Amino acid sequence: MDTPAARVAAANPLLLNIAIVGGGVGGLTAAIGLRRNGHRVFEKSSDSTRGSGAAIHLCPNANGILRQMGIYAESFGACSMSRYIELTKDGHTFKDVDLTEANKRWPHPWQLVLRAALYQELKRIATSEEGDGVPVDLVFSCQIIDVDPQRGALTMPDGREHQADVIIGADGIYSTARRSIKDVKLLPTGKAAFRFVIPRSAAESDPLTAPLVSQKDALTMWFGDDRRVVMYVCDDNEQLNLVLIHPDVESHAVPEDEWTKDASVEQVLSVYRDFDPRLKALIRKASSLSLKVWQLLDMEKLPRWVSGKMALLGDAAHPCLPYQAQGAAQAIEDAAALSVVLPGATAPGEVHDRLRLYESIRYERAHTVQEYSRLAGQDWVDGKPVVDMRKFETYNFGHDEFANAAEYLALWERSHV
Ligand SMILES: Cc1cc2nc3c(=O)[nH]c(=O)nc-3n(C[C@H](O)[C@H](O)[C@H](O)COP(=O)(O)OP(=O)(O)OC[C@H]3O[C@@H](n4cnc5c(N)ncnc54)[C@H](O)[C@@H]3O)c2cc1C
Known part of the structure; x- marks a missing residue:
């Protein structure tokens, strides 16, 4: 060689x-x-x-x-990562923290x-x-x-x-x-995660979802008892990354899925049917082509x-x-x-x-x-x-x-x- x-x-x-x-x-x-x-x-x-x-x-x-x-x-x-917001599954805010000062504790940025x-x-x-x-x-x-x-x-x-x-x-x-x-052995945890990225502009241009993305450098989470959603900005605040963790039986994820199993918008909407209507509007903006589901495994x-x-x-x-x-x-x-x-x-x-x-x-x-x-x-x-x-x-x-x-x-x- x-x-x-x-x-x-x-x-x-x-x-x-x-x-x-x-x-x-x-x-x-x-x-x-x-x-x-x-x-x-x-x-x-x-x-x-x-x-x-x-x-x-x-x-x-x-x-x-x-x-x-x-x-x-x-x-x-x-x-x-300058702002951290927690919402109930219905979309009520129960935590909204500006991390700018707190992050000064760390010698390096959280990004x-x-x-x-x-x-x-x-x-x-x-x-x-x-x-x-x-x-x-x-x-x-x-x-x-x-x-x-x-x-x-x-x-x-x-x-x-x-x-x-x-x-x-x-x-x-x-x-x-x-x-x-x-x-x-790899051990199933009973959870799987849908992941997708959408343009932040798509959320901004919809009056229903615009308030969710009005702040730059922010991370928002929705919590239900056995499922949660994490949404945060990336790519110079141009894109929103969404990770939706849920019981794996509901997306039929299995250990063999590895990184590549495709998912659909309809599937995600069904798993999050009881959640904040604004979240569901964001999910509808995803492309099924880029939507994947990962089994979350422990070892x-x-x-x-x-x-x-x-x-x-x-x-x-x-x-x-x-x-x-x-x-x-x-x-x-x-x-x-x-x-x-x-x-x-x-x-x-x-x-x-x-x-x-x-x-x-x-x-x-x-x-x-x-x-x-x-x-x-x-x-x-x-x-x-x-x-x-x-x-x-x-x-x-x-x-x-x-x-x-x-x-x-x-x-x-x-x-x-
Ligand atoms: C939903 C989700 C969200 C996450 N979010 C975060 C986060 O925000 N921050 C964070 O720090 N971590 C996060 N993680 C975890 C993170 O992705 C992994 O811990 C990290 O990628 C592990 O890095 P690695 O280099 O060990 O392995 P990997 O990133 O898995 O890389 C392994 C590499 O090995 C190659 N490979 C595999 N088998 C072979 C072979 N036989 N021969 C040659 N090459 C091979 C693969 O192609 C790949 O390139 C997240 C994970 C998930 C599932």
């Missing part, structure tokens, strides 16, 4: 050869960090469209890492961004000829079919093997890499994330339910920790111990955030929330994984001289 990374490999046999399985948010962030450490990074992804279709929160803890990597989401359309825009930027930086290190070899349509962590071997779709000093399993909730550690806790030369990150290791908007953020934190424990000039013989260090840095925090996400998603009882959605913010947002991992590494290095 004559690529920039392969040429550097030939010229610098002492650099680590790192293979990342999966080019999602976590895999690409790890690729950027590790490339900047000087390593040669090959990233295999099964598709190139995963980033499309919806928006995500970039919470302050994720943004702190991205900004330290020179990635400023406002430059590709991210909006501030709302189109997933595709974030994904494109990560991909651009990972593969750019500019910047430190060697451009990442990003190979699409390359569904890895097996991983041997002890030998550091990946099996490609055509049966050929790719050998690496380090393998990072960043291949999402349906991870193939994870199977070499444990074939854990049995893995006893470890590391085996031999391989470490898992992100959803492959600890998938988070979406109620705290922390799944991608935790994948980004994992990526930051990996890039701290594998600095340039790491000897191949140290890889396993350093990956174990990564696991010890990240295991408790990622699983704690995962548990908070479960709690935040609990159904309401007697028309009241069981848990305040924003209760875990200090733990989630007030964390700098670069600084945290650097402290652990310094202690580890002192005990290894």
